[in-house]
Amino acid sequence: MTLDSKSVRFDFDKSDIKPEYRDILNRIAGILMTLKGYTINVYGYTDDVGTQTYNLQLSQRRAEAVRDFLVQAGISPTIMSAKGFGKSDPRVPGDSEQARAANRRVEIGIVDSKLLPNIQPVVPK
Numbered sequence: 001m002t003l004d005s006k007s008v009r010f011d012f013d014k015s016d017i018k019p020e021y022r023d024i025l026n027r028i029a030g031i032l033m034t035l036k037g038y039t040i041n042v043y044g045y046t047d048d049v050g051t052q053t054y055n056l057q058l059s060q061r062r063a064e065a066v067r068d069f070l071v072q073a074g075i076s077p078t079i080m081s082a083k084g085f086g087k088s089d090p091r092v093p094g095d096s097e098q099a100r101a102a103n104r105r106v107e108i109g110i111v112d113s114k115l116l117p118n119i120q121p122v123v124p125k
Helices: 019-032 052-072 097-103
Strands: 038-044 080-084 105-112
Touching (some): 052 080
Antiparallel strands (some): 038 105
């Protein structure tokens, strides 16, 4: 799930969810509570400032902060995972402040884990 300009972004060297993102996360949780048969992957990222080791830890804290917020909003923790990717996979390349701000983010992946009934595999002849 990519929220573009409404994505959950973080201040430099912070993992606290800013008040302006609480509403979107609550809306996401509300929608997800009406669905069944899925898992949620929360992915954290950082900008390119700092060491890879530090940024992996910071991105993990960001992912966990969003996961914890969704749990507080009513989503079961058993269907969620949180993983930090540090400064890998920047959304916006470059070292400008705008690029770095865009890369300090969390993305949420929703995976449909239901198996479709009555579907037979295709066997080549």
